[in-house]
Amino acid sequence: MTDWSRIEADDCAVPADRSLEELVRELSAALADPDPSVRDGAPYAVLSTWIERGVIPAPRRLALGDEMAARFLDPEIQARTFAPLVLDMLVEKGDFNSAWVAAFEQWYPAEQDLRGHDEKLGWLHAVAHGADLLDRFGRHPDVDPVRMLHLAAARLTAPTDHVLDQLEDDRLARAVARVLTRTDMSEHDATAWLDPIGARFGADRLSTPVPAHVTNCLRTLRLLYVLADRGVRPPGTDAAPEALHHAAAVKERVAAVLDRIVKR
Structure with a gap:
């Protein structure tokens, strides 16, 4: 198991002994983890940094966005509600796919679990995280x-x-x-x-x-x-x-x- 806290402490440097593809797959899975210390901890910070710095190449970022759009249909609430956060990172970086907008549009008003915080799952924030993505899409030149x-x-x-x-x-x-x-x-x-x-x-x-x-x-x-x-x-x-x-x-x-x- 990757020690993401150690990577974060090392200024988010990519470990030399691991492939970036393997690490991105693990980060994607971590952002759906029911353990809030995993989902909302160092993995979140590392992924955000790697997207911002362009460590993850554009084709892989687009694939990651497709994974997040598909995650709006995930049966687990924490997976659904953290997907818009990753999409927000990607769109801010300059990545965009109109299919992401359509997937978000189907999920946002239909989501029924509107808890802000759960004692076991931690932060969920369906409405708030969705609002952040609505803001990002709403100011994007390719979105009406x-x-x-x-x-x-x-x-x-x-x-x-x-x-x-x-x-x-x-x-x-x-x-x-x-x-x-x-x-x-x-x-x-x-x-x-x-x-x-x-x-x-x-x-x-x-x-x-x-x-x-x-x-x-x-x-x-x-x-x-x-x-x-x-x-x-x-x-x-x-x-x-x-x-x-x-x-x-x-x-x-x-x-x-x-x-x-x-x-x-």
Whole structure:
């Protein structure tokens, strides 16, 4: 078994006595491991570094992306929810395959296990990890941003009994806000994705306690309103907030949708 902690400590240098292909296969398997110390520890750091530095050649990175896209159908929750993290690394590096977008689009709103953290499996973060990839795809020049906005709406309107925790709703709101910074969308494009949300929840007679999926939607849209008003920063930075394109129209539509939901 490879000592990934040792490799990480050695500035992620590739061991001379191992083939890179063998190591990448092992890393791919580690990112689906049910042991969080394996999945979310040194193997994650090493893989991220090797992708960033171009240690893994482009053809192998594309094959790795195909493996992650197929993993959206994996029966194990931790395998499904760590796949978008690897795809995010690859797309950031410059790799892209439209089939990855299609696979993600099928998985994201359909995922039913929305736990942020599990005592045994560790971090799962289906919504948050998916939001990070939605952000990445939504700002990619080969992906229609409207497609990702409607995907966010599909995730928000998908029925669930789980109230999002571990800032999952915040991550989704920030991802949507980042997509909305694109300047190649019309005002209609930037706001029409909210119509299905208003139609879906505005038609419901809210009971008490409020259903989980309605709570999740309300919290996500409330933060989106703030971000439309103040701008959104790139993740993990103190950079100046970037303004959303058509911010005023987005605020107006979000406010109208929120009002339509809560007034019932």
